[in-house]
Amino acid sequence: MSSPKIPEFKAEWKEGEAGRWGLAIDMDLCTGCQACVAACSMENNVPFVGEKESGYGRQMAWMRVERLWEGQYPEVKTTPFQPVMCQQCGSAPCEPVCPVFATVHAEAEQLNLQVYNRCVGTRYCANNCPYVVRVFNWADFAINPIHANPDKDGKLVFPLHNQFNPDVTVRRRGVMEKCTFCIQRIHKAEDQAKSENREVVDGDVTPACAQACPADAIIFGRLDDPQSRVSKLSQDKRAVHLLEELGTQPRVSYLSGGSHGNLG
Amino acid sequence: MERILNLLKKPAIQYSLVIAFLALVGGAGWAFYQTQVPPPQPIQFPHNIHVGLQIQCLYCHPGAQRQASAGLPTEQKCWACHGQLKKYSDPANPVPLEKWPPELQKLAGYVQRGEAIKWVPVYIVPDFVHFNHRPHIAAGLNCEKCHGDMSKKTVATIEQTVNMGWCLACHQARTANDPVKRTKLIECGTCHY
Structure with missing residues (x-):
């Protein structure tokens, strides 16, 4: 029996393709409350690194809420809050630079994957990411003693290990990681849809950030379905893509400049 | 030099x-x-006797049909049958506990103490692999395809070296005529995330 050939692990980007999963972020609605950041860290076992490591610039979060300033002091104007996570680029700059193919493009899900067990920690991908959304595990933060309390025998107890999400790998030291669009939830929804003999429909998958957003500013869904909410929002005239001129074809749309937008 | x-x-x-x-x-x-090598188990559970009595795999491992983990039975599930077996617990003609088979004495001990049996999983994958039983059962695979013929074994043993090459060989062979499905099934993100 001839075994089918494994395709090469590289992004085969076709111009004009919509992608499969996408996010739309309405910056006119975002209040900068950081609920998405907290929810993301809890869903995806992103560790808290503590004060000392943060001082070295090693703090870990798969998304951050950015706020920029425009103009010269004192006539500064703030831009709207802008949550930034991995843009799941269709043509991703992080992928071709990985020497061990640990960051590859998923052809079926159209996402950028980070394969933790392949990653050797060269950090090329993070250096090549124009959105600066990749974070590196500088130590085994999950078993850092700052998370532990000694019990009566002096043995360290890690109470936070009880809130780990079992569907997500706890990353080890020396591994790069980034937003996955909550691929564990995508898989769960696809599995559920398949057991009911149907396609995944809009609303089946909600990543942790979109679920936690109290203002409903983060909308997730199928980009290849023109009727889905996220497709309509990404076609909106308020929608822009971050650093679109680099040709990375990001899957996250930012909406701003509505009638009440840009108040700052 | x-x-x-x-x-x-x-x-x-x-x-x-x-x-x-x-x-x-x-x-x-x-x-x-x-x-x-199979790890030591708290009870030398004879799979062959139970399968020989035509008890379904899914009776004790029901998770295989609907979730990621197949599950290992609790002492209460064992006792649901063993507490009623006429051979040892006929109220009219009771057999004293000391005369029960030694492995059943262990089970009775667990039940009396209300203590969970700490079965040791035999088929394990590293924590960066997310295996799900449900789609495999739904795709029509038998348990013995991966776990071997349990009617010939007592405690569970490893029939198959569980590595990625073995997973992928089956995923590729079964989707040879379906390129869309094969793309999905050999993608890194299907198991590693």
Whole structure:
């Protein structure tokens, strides 16, 4: 029996393709409350690194809420809050630079994957990411003693290990990681849809950030379905893509400049 | 360099190099063997007797049909049958506990203490692999395809070296005529996230 050939692990980007999963972020609605950041860290076992490591610039979060300033002091104007996570680029700059193919493009899900067990920690991908959304595990933060309390025998107890999400790998030291669009939830929804003999429909998958957003500013869904909410929002005239001129074809749309937008 | 070559001509050095090489190979072999021997279980559960009585796999491992983990039965599930078996617990003609088979005495002990049986999982994958039983059962695979014929075994043993090559060989062979499905099934993100 001839075994089918494994395709090469590289992004085969076709111009004009919509992608499969996408996010739309309405910056006119975002209040900068950081609920998405907290929810993301809890869903995806992103560790808290503590004060000392943060001082070295090693703090870990798969998304951050950015706020920029425009103009010269004192006539500064703030831009709207802008949550930034991995843009799941269709043509991703992080992928071709990985020497061990640990960051590859998923052809079926159209996402950028980070394969933790392949990653050797060269950090090329993070250096090549124009959105600066990749974070590196500088130590085994999950078993850092700052998370532990000694019990009566002096043995360290890690109470936070009880809130780990079992569907997500706890990353080890020396591994790069980034937003996955909550691929564990995508898989769960696809599995559920398949057991009911149907396609995944809009609303089946909600990543942790979109679920936690109290203002409903983060909308997730199928980009290849023109009727889905996220497709309509990404076609909106308020929608822009971050650093679109680099040709990375990001899957996250930012909406701003509505009638009440840009108040700052 | 010449000094090293001169050293290598000494028989003592040659013998110690051979011994070091053999120790390395032996150690690697022993380490691999350790991953292939079944771990000791709290109760020497005889699968062959239970399968011989035509008890379905899914009666004790029901999770295989609907979730990621197949599950290992609690002591209450064992006792649901064993507490009623006429042979040992007929109220009219009770057999004292000391005369029960030793493994059943252990089970009775667990039930009396209300203590969970700490079964040791045999088929394990590393935590960066997310295996899900449900789609495999839904795709029509039998349990014995991966776990072997349990009607011939007592405690569960590893029938198959569980590695990625084995997973992918089956995923590719079964989707040879369906490129869309094959793309999905051999994608890294299907198991690693």
